[in-house]
Amino acid sequence: MRPEAVAAMTAELTAVGNPSSLHSSGRRARRVVEESRESIAAVLGVSAGDIVFTSGGTEADNLAVKGLYRARRAADPRRTRVLASAVEHHAVLDPVEHLGAVEDAEVQWLEVDHLGRLRVDLLEKQLVSDPGSIALVTVMWANNEVGTTQSMAEIAALCAEHGVPLHSDAVQALGQLDVDASTVDSLAVSGHKVGGPHGVGALVLRRGLALEPLLHGGGQERDVRSGTLDAPAIAGFAAAVLASDADRAKRTARVRLLRDDLVARVTTTIDGVTRNGDPVDNLPGIAHLSFDGCAGDALLLLLDAAGIECSRGSACSAGVPRPSHVLLAMGMDPVVAMSSLRFSLGHTSQESDVDRLLEALPGVVARARRAGPAR
Numbered sequence: 001m002r003p004e005a006v007a008a009m010t011a012e013l014t015a016v017g018n019p020s021s022l023h024s025s026g027r028r029a030r031r032v033v034e035e036s037r038e039s040i041a042a043v044l045g046v047s048a049g050d051i052v053f054t055s056g057g058t059e060a061d062n063l064a065v066k067g068l069y070r071a072r073r074a075a076d077p078r079r080t081r082v083l084a085s086a087v088e089h090h091a092v093l094d095p096v097e098h099l100g101a102v103e104d105a106e107v108q109w110l111e112v113d114h115l116g117r118l119r120v121d122l123l124e125k126q127l128v129s130d131p132g133s134i135a136l137v138t139v140m141w142a143n144n145e146v147g148t149t150q151s152m153a154e155i156a157a158l159c160a161e162h163g164v165p166l167h168s169d170a171v172q173a174l175g176q177l178d179v180d181a182s183t184v185d186s187l188a189v190s191g192h193k194v195g196g197p198h199g200v201g202a203l204v205l206r207r208g209l210a211l212e213p214l215l216h217g218g219g220q221e222r223d224v225r226s227g228t229l230d231a232p233a234i235a236g237f238a239a240a241v242l243a244s245d246a247d248r249a250k251r252t253a254r255v256r257l258l259r260d261d262l263v264a265r266v267t268t269t270i271d272g273v274t275r276n277g278d279p280v281d282n283l284p285g286i287a288h289l290s291f292d293g294c295a296g297d298a299l300l301l302l303l304d305a306a307g308i309e310c311s312r313g314s315a316c317s318a319g320v321p322r323p324s325h326v327l328l329a330m331g332m333d334p335v336v337a338m339s340s341l342r343f344s345l346g347h348t349s350q351e352s353d354v355d356r357l358l359e360a361l362p363g364v365v366a367r368a369r370r371a372g373p374a375r
């Protein structure tokens with residue numbers, strides 16, 4: 001966590017007060033929540049009233065996908081189509097699949113190209129064909145595995161033109177890119193991706209857009225998300241959002257150079273390494289690489305033993321030996337997909353970290369190649 005977030009959160013942890021209580025301590029806690037809401041809204045380019053605090057990105061995505069679907073479908077029973085990019089995080093993918101399996105949604109997965117970029121032409125084709133039957137479109141701002149970013153302004157303009165609400169999972173984009181939440185109808189963000197605490201996030205929801213709540217109870221957060229607000233986590237989240245916005249340009253330029261250096265050194269030092277994702281429009285801190293003839297899991301464990309922690313895909317599905325749906329959607333062969341690793345760099349990463357990786361990696365790849373590719 002960023003020091004600013006730790007300070008804001010720990011200060012609030014020892015304070016008394018439920019932000020929904022009317023007494024002085026409650027009003028004090030409410031002030032902390034509302035100032036946090038204003039800070040986050042300002043960074044995202046929306047008004048404070050658009051922010052709904054949640055327990056994280058997963059809840060924000062579920063709330064948007066299921067909540068928008070149910071409200072739009074209830075208002076007009078013809079609206080049963082859900083259009084979702086094929087490379088969404090499971091926090092979107094699974095609620096969309098749930099709507100198709102358990103409710104009456106007709107799910108249409110939107111194709112991406114070999115770099116992971118949405119085929120906007122195919123989205124347009126779907127939008128043009130009977131927009132009145134579409135409940136929502138959901139396209140992530142930036143992909144958590146390969147780092148590819150989408151042309152959100154173009155996608156948002158198309159959805160607006162056809163009067164269809166657009167949700168975007170911007171969990172990976174916040175703090176890394178200029179995220180203007182006012183361009184979309186609904187947007188998910190999360191605390192722990194910007195140097196804030198785990199277990200807090202927000203749904204940015206355009207006011208006036210009907211959404212059916214998932215949680216019923218005390219009616220907090222415009223009646224959209226009941227539950228006592230976690231003022232310490234919200235304060236830490238806001239401090240992290242402000243800090244990551246303040247140093248974004250400088251920090252991301254430095255991390256991008258470091259990442260590019262990592263990719264250049266790995267691909268020139270070791271044969272049979274391919275970089276995946278969009279080489280131009282991408283998140284600065286992600287290097288996604290495939291290693292010919294290796295099992296990604298073997299590489300991951302050997303690197304871990306050398307003190308280097310990386311990931312085979314999204315952390316949320318790590319441990320499940322399946323090729324990533326993101327890589328398959330990009331047209332990658334399943335065996336190649338299973339030979340891939342994601343190296344993530346952040347605000348604390350240094351050149352010495354890249355040096356250390358380069359010391360360990362050639363030997364690790366040689367050992368993994370002797371063991372053979374994933375079956």
Ligand code: PLP
Binds near residue numbers: 056059061142314316
């Ligand atoms: N969406 C994306 C793109 C993510 O990368 C993640 C987490 O890694 C999530 C959603 C889930 O967010 P949270 O961990 O806050 O539930």
